Amino acid sequence: MFQEPDYRENLSLMLSEVLHDIGVNERIVMRRRRGYMLMETMRNITCRLTDLNGTIYYLGSQSEGTTTIGLDSDIDILFCNHDVNLIQDWSEWEHGKLNCLMIQDENTTPGYCFLQLLRHDEPLPVTVIPDEHHITDRRGRILYKNTMINQFLQGAQQQHGPSIAEQGQPEFCDRDMVIAYPCKSWSQSAIGWLHRQGIGRWPTQEMRRYAARTGCFVVPTGSKVSEYPELEWRLSTSLTERYLMFNLNITQIRCYVLLKMILKSFLNPGDEINISSFMCKTVILQCIENTESGIWKDNNLFTCLTYCLLELHSCVQNDCCSHFIIPENNLMAGQFTAETKHELSKNICELIQNDRQWLLSIDIDYLGPRLQVKLNRVPPAVYYFPSSFEMYEHVLTLGNVNIAIIIRKNHKVVLNHLHNKNIRTMKQYIGKLMTFSDNGNRLEHTAFKLLAPFLFTTYGSILASSSIAENNQVSPQAVLWLSAGLNSDISSSRLKSASVFYSTGDKGESQLILKTHRNPKILFPFPRFTYCRPPKSVPLERGTSKI
Structure with a gap:
């Protein structure tokens, strides 16, 4: 099957170049992943600082890097609430906790x-x-x-399955928040996957060991074909799936992106969702498992895509798309009517039979027109497309803005948590935060360097207010803390410091602070930033709780 004519190889290479140009390349994929992992780390640091017993995970296409600007994928967030102890065996019961026993019997749908x-x-x-x-x-x-x-829905939020959907601001992605509970151990219904071995020896044993260590969740939604839809909870292996996607090569990622473009362009008209992107992810993971790894190369991209479409067609024909890790869970159960099934089957057949023609009609990210230019069907002057560099700059800028928003939100969360607490508590917060600088991994180090200066400035402002109220002077400790946070952002930290000295009548120092040159790029961690450690001359009380 994989010995293809030259035109398929040439088409595959041209298609790979187009996908590279629109942002599906190693550089942008890694940039997206690093950005979302950093935001995840910052939010979890804030959870620990505010004693919130939960963990936040960024999942889905945005965090995996398997999207483009034109696909406009949602930001998928999972909040894992550790207040509940889910057990599959009575030996896992814990005293003093809210314990729940997971029950899978003849009344529950497979995977629930x-x-x-x-x-x-x-x-x-x-x-x-x-x-x-x-x-x-x-x-x-x-x-x-x-x-x-339902008790977590607020304002304009809507429930979409197990998630709480919130519309993003213009130019920003929508967000889907899922509330989940962690399983105490790897699900019994997924044990078979840990020992399954595909043709290409993928996933590897290391990936399976990671899955067993990481565990899974349950999320609040029932099966569409269940007799008890309000009582069922779906088993989720989201972290394992994210890890598997992180281990795909660039050709496999491009194939998945193309599948999602096909869904949006031909199989899911309007707002109707007949086939989900998660089904496409399942299909491509199954195809990777059942083929030799050597076929997944840029010069074979079109053939790999055709193979995935054939597999998707088989799923539609059989009304069955088995979950990659829990095969008994049919993702297509109750998904569409017989009429819709017939229409989908016909459309997928046309896509396969019409060969490359349908590719040229995909408007997402101008993929079709770009491909026409590559194939010399139209002269380059007919269209204007953003360059690969411009696409990278767009993703970089949007990613940096998202990081800045998370920094602001985290700072606001900490300040709200500190409301009506004394200054000693603020110092303890900074002590807790310092543990991520001293003992954390690389992401935690970076998160600390971004979050800490805002707390330094706030703490310095509090000390300055206290000393000004006493003797109309700024104490040396306040100056040191204000200086440590001086370059946290473009202007607010300097305005705070300048206002502190202006309130004491020291206009000269205020002017000096405002006129001092600074680099506006220091807010962002990519590609580099500057940073000031907290003042060593001020004793810092460490938090007593273990982080």
Whole structure:
């Protein structure tokens, strides 16, 4: 199957060049991943500073780098709430915690489970319904309803399956927030995947070991074909899936991006979602597992794409797209009607039979017109396309703005948490934050360097206000802390410092602070930044809690 005519090889190379130009290349993929992993790290540092018992993960196409500007993918966020202890065996029960037993029996859809509420003082089931989020089933078990997600909806937010959808501002992506609970151990229904071996020996044993260590989640949504849609919770292996996507080569990523462009252009008209991008991800992971790794090269991209379309067509024909890690979970169960199935099957067949013609009609990121220019069908002067460098600058700028927004939000969260607390608590917060500089990994080091200066400036302002109120002077400690945070952003830190001295009548020092040259790029961690450590002359009290 993979011995193709020269025109397919040439088309594959041209298509790879076009995808490179629109941002599907190693440089931009890695830039997207580093940016979202940094934002994830910053938000989790803030969770620890504010004693929030949860972990935030950025998932999906944006964090994987498997999107383009034109695809306009949502930002998928998962908040893992550690207040609940999910167990599959009674030996995993923990005293004093909110424990729930995962139940998978003849009444649950494959890939889903019920959550039975257990007592916190001894390993026994609860016998009295505590609130409206629980219900008693026919066997007398107190089960946790997945409709609990409704209590988190605010304002213009909407529920989309297990997620809370929030529309982004103009030029920014929409966000989907999923609330999840962590499983105590790897799901029993996914054990078989840990020992499965494909033709290309992919995923590797290292990837499977990572999956077993990382575990999985449950998210509040039931199957479309379930008899108990309000009681079922879906098993999620999101972290393992993200790790697998991080280990794809650039040809495999390009193939996945093309599949999503096909969905948006031909198979999902308007706002209708017949086939989800997650189904496409499942299809390409299955194709990678069932083929030799040597075929996934740029000069074979079109053939790999055709193979994926054939696999997708088979899924539609059989009404079955098996979850990559939990094969018993059919992602297409109840997804579309017989009429829609016939239409989808016909459309996919036309895409396969019409060969390259449909590629030329994809308008997303001007992929079709770009390909026509590459194939010399039209002269370059007919169209103007942003260069690869311009595309990178756009992604870089948007990524930097997103990072700046997260820094601002995190600072606001910390300040709200400190409301009505004394100055000693502020110093303890900075002490906690320092542990990420002293003991953290590279991402935590970078996150610290971005978050800390804002707290330094705030702490310096508090000390300055106190000393000015006492003797109309700025104390040496306040000056040191203000200086440590002076270059945290373009203007606000300098304005704060200048206003401190202006309030004491020292206009000369205020002018000096405002006139001092600075590099406006220091806010962003890519490609480089400057940073001031906290003043050594001021004793810093470390937080006593373990981070």
